[in-house]
Amino acid sequence: xLRMLSRQNARRQFREYLLFYVTLTCLSAAMYAxxxxxFSEPVTSLPDMEILPWMIAAATGFLIFLxxxxxGYMIRYMLKRRSREFALYMLSGITSRGLGALVSLxxxxxxxIAFLSGILPGLLFAQLLEAVLLHMFGLPYALHFGxxxxxxxxxxxxxxxxxxxxGRKNRRWIRRATLREMxxxxxxxxxxxxxxxxxxxxxxxxxxLACAAGFxxxxxxxxxxGYDILLGTVCLILFVTGFFLSVPAFLVRxxxxxxxxxxxxxxxxxxxxxxxxxxSTSIVMGMLSALFLLSVTFAGIxxxxxxxxxxxxxxxxxxxxxxxxxxxxxFSRYENLIRRDYPLTGYSYGxxxxxxxxxxxxxxxxxxxxxxxxxxxxxxxxxxPCIRQSDYQKLRALLHYEPVTLSPSLCYVHCLPAxxxxxxxxxxxxxxxxxxxxxxxxxxxxxxxxxxxxxYGNGAGYLLIIPDEAAAGLRVLYSVYAxxxxxxxxxxxxxxxASDCGLTPLDRSTGTATPTGAxxxxxxxxxxxxxxxxxxxxxxxxxxxxxxCLFYLAVLLEIIGAxxxxxxxxxxxxxxxxxxRILRQLGMSEGLIRRQRNRQLSFLFLFPLLPAAAASFxxxxxxxxxxxxxFLALPAAPDLLMVLCxxxxxxxxxxxxxxxxxxxxxxxxxx
Amino acid sequence: MTAAYQPLLTVEHIEKYYxxxxxxxxxxxxxxxxxxxxEFISIMGxxxxxxxxxxxxxxxxxxxxxGHILLNGRDITAISDDEIAxxxxxxxxxxxxxxxxxxxxxxxxxxxxxxxxQELPPRxxxxxxxxxxxxxxxxxxxxxxxSQVSGGQKQRCAFARAVVCRPKLxxxxxxxxxxxxxxxxxxxxxxxxYHRDPGATILMVTxxxxxxxxxxxxxxxxxxxxxxxIIKGEKTRSTFYHEILDVLSLxxxxxxx
Numbered sequence: 001x002l003r004m005l006s007r008q009n010a011r012r013q014f015r016e017y018l019l020f021y022v023t024l025t026c027l028s029a030a031m032y033a034x035x036x037x038x039f040s041e042p043v044t045s046l047p048d049m050e051i052l053p054w055m056i057a058a059a060t061g062f063l064i065f066l067x068x069x070x071x072g073y074m075i076r077y078m079l080k081r082r083s084r085e086f087a088l089y090m091l092s093g094i095t096s097r098g099l100g101a102l103v104s105l106x107x108x109x110x111x112x113i114a115f116l117s118g119i120l121p122g123l124l125f126a127q128l129l130e131a132v133l134l135h136m137f138g139l140p141y142a143l144h145f146g147x148x149x150x151x152x153x154x155x156x157x158x159x160x161x162x163x164x165x166x167g168r169k170n171r172r173w174i175r176r177a178t179l180r181e182m183x184x185x186x187x188x189x190x191x192x193x194x195x196x197x198x199x200x201x202x203x204x205x206x207x208x209l210a211c212a213a214g215f216x217x218x219x220x221x222x223x224x225x226g227y228d229i230l231l232g233t234v235c236l237i238l239f240v241t242g243f244f245l246s247v248p249a250f251l252v253r254x255x256x257x258x259x260x261x262x263x264x265x266x267x268x269x270x271x272x273x274x275x276x277x278x279x280s281t282s283i284v285m286g287m288l289s290a291l292f293l294l295s296v297t298f299a300g301i302x303x304x305x306x307x308x309x310x311x312x313x314x315x316x317x318x319x320x321x322x323x324x325x326x327x328x329x330x331f332s333r334y335e336n337l338i339r340r341d342y343p344l345t346g347y348s349y350g351x352x353x354x355x356x357x358x359x360x361x362x363x364x365x366x367x368x369x370x371x372x373x374x375x376x377x378x379x380x381x382x383x384x385p386c387i388r389q390s391d392y393q394k395l396r397a398l399l400h401y402e403p404v405t406l407s408p409s410l411c412y413v414h415c416l417p418a419x420x421x422x423x424x425x426x427x428x429x430x431x432x433x434x435x436x437x438x439x440x441x442x443x444x445x446x447x448x449x450x451x452x453x454x455x456y457g458n459g460a461g462y463l464l465i466i467p468d469e470a471a472a473g474l475r476v477l478y479s480v481y482a483x484x485x486x487x488x489x490x491x492x493x494x495x496x497x498a499s500d501c502g503l504t505p506l507d508r509s510t511g512t513a514t515p516t517g518a519x520x521x522x523x524x525x526x527x528x529x530x531x532x533x534x535x536x537x538x539x540x541x542x543x544x545x546x547x548x549c550l551f552y553l554a555v556l557l558e559i560i561g562a563x564x565x566x567x568x569x570x571x572x573x574x575x576x577x578x579x580x581r582i583l584r585q586l587g588m589s590e591g592l593i594r595r596q597r598n599r600q601l602s603f604l605f606l607f608p609l610l611p612a613a614a615a616s617f618x619x620x621x622x623x624x625x626x627x628x629x630x631f632l633a634l635p636a637a638p639d640l641l642m643v644l645c646x647x648x649x650x651x652x653x654x655x656x657x658x659x660x661x662x663x664x665x666x667x668x669x670x671x
Numbered sequence: 672m673t674a675a676y677q678p679l680l681t682v683e684h685i686e687k688y689y690x691x692x693x694x695x696x697x698x699x700x701x702x703x704x705x706x707x708x709x710e711f712i713s714i715m716g717x718x719x720x721x722x723x724x725x726x727x728x729x730x731x732x733x734x735x736x737x738g739h740i741l742l743n744g745r746d747i748t749a750i751s752d753d754e755i756a757x758x759x760x761x762x763x764x765x766x767x768x769x770x771x772x773x774x775x776x777x778x779x780x781x782x783x784x785x786x787x788x789q790e791l792p793p794r795x796x797x798x799x800x801x802x803x804x805x806x807x808x809x810x811x812x813x814x815x816x817x818s819q820v821s822g823g824q825k826q827r828c829a830f831a832r833a834v835v836c837r838p839k840l841x842x843x844x845x846x847x848x849x850x851x852x853x854x855x856x857x858x859x860x861x862x863x864x865y866h867r868d869p870g871a872t873i874l875m876v877t878x879x880x881x882x883x884x885x886x887x888x889x890x891x892x893x894x895x896x897x898x899x900x901i902i903k904g905e906k907t908r909s910t911f912y913h914e915i916l917d918v919l920s921l922x923x924x925x926x927x928x
Contacts, residue, residue, distance in 0.1 A: 263793035268780055269773075276775040575774075582771045585732065586785050586832075587760020589753070 009106050019570065020074055021114050022664070023563035027067065027556065028118025028159055031060070033125035034552045035153035035158075040130055046137055047588035051542065053474060054551040060158050063556050068165030069481035070291075070560050074567050075107060075169050081571065086174070100171040107170075111163045115156060122155075123147070129548070136306065136544055137537075139490065179226045200249030207242030210235045211614065218618040219487070229622065236615045241295075243611055244286035248279035269583070269596050274603045281568050285608045292612035292654070294617070295554045298649035300620030302550035304627055307646055314532030315416070315453040315636040317399055319489055320344065322481040322503060323456055323529040325380075331481035334501045334528070338376060338483070341500075342493065346483030349391035351459065352466075352474040353383040359413070360384055362422045363461050363634070370418070372629045372641060380477045385459035385616045386435070387414075388468045395458075398484055401448055408467050410537055411435045412444035415462035418634055420447050423462065451482070453636060454536055456506060458482075461634045489534040491541075503530040507539075558654060561608075562661035569604050569665050576669070597669060605662050620647045677744050677873055678705035680729070680840060685738030685748075687724055687895075698724045700895045702738070705855050706840070709870040711863070713883040715915070716892035717922065722876040723844060725892070729874065730763055731755050743839065760788050762831030764841040768848035770825045772817040778828040779804070779813035785836045803831045807861055823854030830858065834865060843875040847882050859885045880919060884912040891918055898922060 036055045037043055079086075086099055094102070123145060131141040148345055160352070201295075214235030218227045252275050262268050278285055320338070322331055331348045338344050360383065364374055389406045392414070396403065406412060411434075413423050427433060427440045434440075444465075450455040456478070498505050506529040580593050588596075624643040629634060635642065687699040696813050699721045706712050707765055728748075729740055735748050742762060743770040750758060764785075765771070772781045786796040804810045807827045812820045817828070826846060833841050843862070846853035863885050865871050877883050885908070891899040899918050903911045 259797045260793045261779075263783055263787050263791075263796045266787060268776065268784065268787055272773075272775040272780065579773055579775075582773060584756070585730070585759060585765050585771070585790060587756050587758070587763075588788055589756040592788075 002480075007109065017078070017110055019563060019566050019664070019668075020078065021110055021117075023559060024071075024111055024114030024159075025118040026559045026563075027162070028115040028155070029122035029125055030552070030555050030559065031158055032119060032122030032151060032155040033129055034548070035155045036122065036126035036148045036575045037129050037133070037160065037548065039148050039150040040126070042139070042141075043130060043133060046133075046139075046541065046544075049541065049545055052548060055545055056552060057154075058185060059549050059553050060154075063553070064158055064162045064165065067556060067560050069590070070564055072166035072169050074564055075166055076173060077567060077571065079103060079170060079174070081181045083177075086177075089180055090179045090182060096175045096177065100174045104167055104171055107163065107167050111159070115159050117278050119147070119152075120318065126151075132356040133544065133548065134545075134597055136309070137490075137541065144529055151617045184287050197249055197253065200246045201253055203242050203246035205249035207239045207246060210238035210242060211611075214239060214615070215618050217456075218622045221622075232618065232622075236618065240286055240289055240611055240615065244278075244282045244289065247261070248275045248282065251275050260380070266592060266596065269579075270603070273579075273596075273600050274607075277569075277572075277600075277604060278607055283460075284564065284568055288561050288565050289612045289615075290607040291557050291564075292609055293616045295557040295561065296612060296616035296647075296650050296654050297623070298550040298557070299554035299653055300616065300625045300647050301627070302547045302554065303639040303641065303649050303653075304620070304624035304646040305543050305547050305550075307642055308628060308631060309537065309543060311535055311636050311642065312453050312540070312632065315449050316451045316457070316536050317449045317484075318451050318457075318482040318532050319485040319534055320346070320481075320483040320497070320530070320532040321451065321457060321535075322483075322501075323531055324479045325525075326478065327476050329479045329528070331479075331528075332505070334481065335483070335513075337501050338497055341496070342489065342491060343486040344483045345398060346481055347391070347394050348479065348481045349387060349395070349477045350471075351380075351463075352386040352388075352471050353477050354386070354435070354474050355381055355383050356435075358430075359426065359462055359464065360421065363419060366419055366422050367634055370629070370635065371625070375633070380456070381460040383477075384464055385462075385477060386464040386466045386471065386474065387458065388471045389465055390468050392465045393490040395450075395482060398482070399448075399450075406444075406465065407441065409438060410441040410444065410467075411438050411467070411470070412441055412446065412465040413462060414446045414448075414450050414452070414458070416452055416634055416636055417447045418638070419462055419638070420445050428572045435464060435466050438467055438470050449636070451533070453632070453634075454531070456531060483532075489532070491538050493528065494535055494538060496568045498530050501530075503528050505529070505535060506531040554650075554654075555657070562658055565605065565608065565620070569601065570668060572655065573669060594670065598666060601666055602664070604659070605665075609658070617647055620650065679708040679710075679743060680706035680874070681739075681741040682725075682729070683739045683741070685725075685728060685735045685740060687721075687728060688736045694815060698895055699728070701894075701896060702895075704897065704900075705889060706872060706874060707864075708839075708872055710888065711855070711866045711873045711886045713875045713877055713886035713889045714892060715876075715878060715880075715889055715919070715922075716898075717878065720892040721895040722878070722892055724895075726842055726844050726874070726876045729840075730765065731759060760785065761836070762839045764836065766826070766830050766841065766843040766846045767835045768845035770817070770822075770829045770849070771845040772825055772829055774817055777814055777816055778809060778820065778824070781817070781828055782813075782831045782835055785832060789836060793905070799835055800831075803835050806865075807831050821854070822850050823857060826850055826854065826858050827861065830861065830865075830885065834871060837869075839872065840896050841871055842875045843873060843877075845877055845879075846875065847877070847879060855879075880915040883915055884908050889915060889918075891922055893922055904906075 034056050038056055040382060043049060043052070089099055089102070090096065126148075134141045136645070214232045216222075217232035217235060221228045223231070251271070255271060262271055322334055324331075328350045329348070331346075335344065335346055367374055389408065389412075392412075393403070395404065413427075415423055423445050427442060427445070450463070452459055452461055452463065454460075457480070494505065497503065504527045576597070580597070583593055583596075584590075621643055624646055625639060628639050628642065682702055682704050685699060685702050689696045689698055691783070702721075702725065714722050714725060724733065728735050731747055731750075738748070740747050742758075747758060760806070772778075773784070776784065782800045782803060783796050786799060791799075800813075801810070804813055807830065809824055809827050809831065812824050812828075817825055820828075826849070830846070833843075846862070847858060850858065859882060862873060862875075866873055873886075875882070877884060883889050888900065888902045890897055891901075899921070901911075901914055901918060906914070
């Protein structure tokens, strides 16, 4: 009997449950897609991705409880709206225990259908994720479909756990509710009207002050040692709490008596409707704002990491570099061996120094200016590195760069764009700046990508281009073979080359101390090192696990937040219909009613998002800056620009999914 | 040459059917009557007699199956959907049994709402709201929300909203249905007063004889037809009330209130 009733109810209330069903379907699709990624063969064969399953599993564990709690809230909200229906069941003799079982059956039925419905979009989403991930690794992607039983099981288990956790509290509520409570629930739920008190104005402005303080603390970090982050976070929490509690009353206080404003341009209905709604849902709005904050922050940090890896990769232009310490070396043996398997064009040259540090001090100043700590990681970076003009021209030709005319009596500089202004200033200001007997060309600073981001390559951030005759007699820091291949070199290819040629992959994360106290990456003596942009990228592969996990969290948090918001917005559909009926009777045109409805809807969707967007910018800024300053000795692109880029991209991706929910609610409320 | 006589409202042979072919319910059958400008007319009848259907047709909430309704000579059964909203806004005022106030607006804002729809300057809106509130003695409740005031104050607010635009015709559907006797009396006195000055035309649907006794003329509906019509004339309200009860006893159906 109960089973039949639950089936009928699930079918009858499908439209009412549509949003809940769509949300569960999205969650199921996302869970399946990320689990599928964990078990996908192309992904599992990627290097340095061993940590990915653990990170996804940990994130899922966290999400089961968080999302379970929020889904539980959604279910409870919908159930309470059906309290009169439940009261009728109770009057018909169904016990509260039976009612609990009925509701559980309904939810399980909807959950099961939603999970199954989520598989197909999950398959598509998994393909998209796989394509993006393989693209990050520079690997080709081939479209393939097939259900992954290995992914299906953990996805189903996580989904079922989440749903059971969500239903637990609701079953308890139904079992404990009395017939009287069920009948009177609507009346109990009437909210008091918004009253604009003077205190609300004070709280509102204090919350804005807390927001500004939090922003300043997080972005300027005046105290250091993490105290400012802690205090900044406290300020932002105070901001979000104070903002959502005070804003309805503040708006009422501010505009209630301004008849010129509220009676003009049909503002009255939208203004009062909006303030009433946010007054009755201020706690939920605050919670949603927190969810959106986390979602945008996670996505922003993920994008920062991805952009940083791409930035570093793009700054390295030579696919393959072989380094030999201390003297000029003949690399033809390696070249021949590599060419057997990989078409390669390359050139050997030397990096020299005369022990001067004129440009190094400029480099140091710029590093300090970007907020980074000064560090001199490698002993070979302790002096200004130089290259012969002829070698430089050959390398430019190898990279198909526009040819430049170099005067044999002048010196030039090739550096990262971040250094250009200061290097030019040094050349302009110091008339006595010479390299040997050669002065520097006034307009002679080049900034194309030139494998200068990492410390071994064409200098750490900059390289002086000196006349060939000036190089005679200079000390060779290391000699380099720089090559360009026809196709990308994957990790297995790099391993094969290293093994065939007896080369040691350059590991920048380890070093040995030198007599001067500076560490060096050349940890093994009498060996040649393999480097290049593909090696650089392979070094950072482990970061992709973090990126994927952050996106997993961001997507699921957004889905659930947007779903709760949509449920809230649609919850008073009956009251809105009644209001629109009255407005029609009063002579409001259909067009104006529609505009009012849409305006209010837009306000409600923007309301929790705006504080979240402001606060998440602080966190993205802090985290992204910290990550960039730790990873990049000197950035190829300005830090702030890249952080803004990451933040805007995160917000744009967030808005895409958010807009889907907005459109769904708009269509639904317009029916 | 004198202008041709034209009543404010003319209802001509209207009919209203519901249902599908083969199962037609005739809610109204060949109803015709006129309402003069400045008249206070009441429509009475038992439940299901067609009172509210008739009101819905006059207020353009529903459409006629046959016949015409003319307001100031203009056939409102033939106006387009776009014109209906403007017609309701400019020509009609409504008072309902359930007040139909917007919960999220204060009483002051509820009264101002039709004026904002007419896009009156905010200052003029405010002035008119205060004037009508003073006349209907709800000034002290203007800043309150509907949930914070009594039923009587709500209905006075609803009446203020109905008349604040100075409509040609005020339509009232069981306006005292949700009020206690004291509040009903106050509302009816106010409606009567408003009918005298500035001479508002009121069409009230009710099944309450006491309420109807405030009208000048009463049309009785039975099974969708006009069954009887009585006019107050120079009679006292008490006499008229007893006359209404007599007609109702002939009418049958609901027990008179």
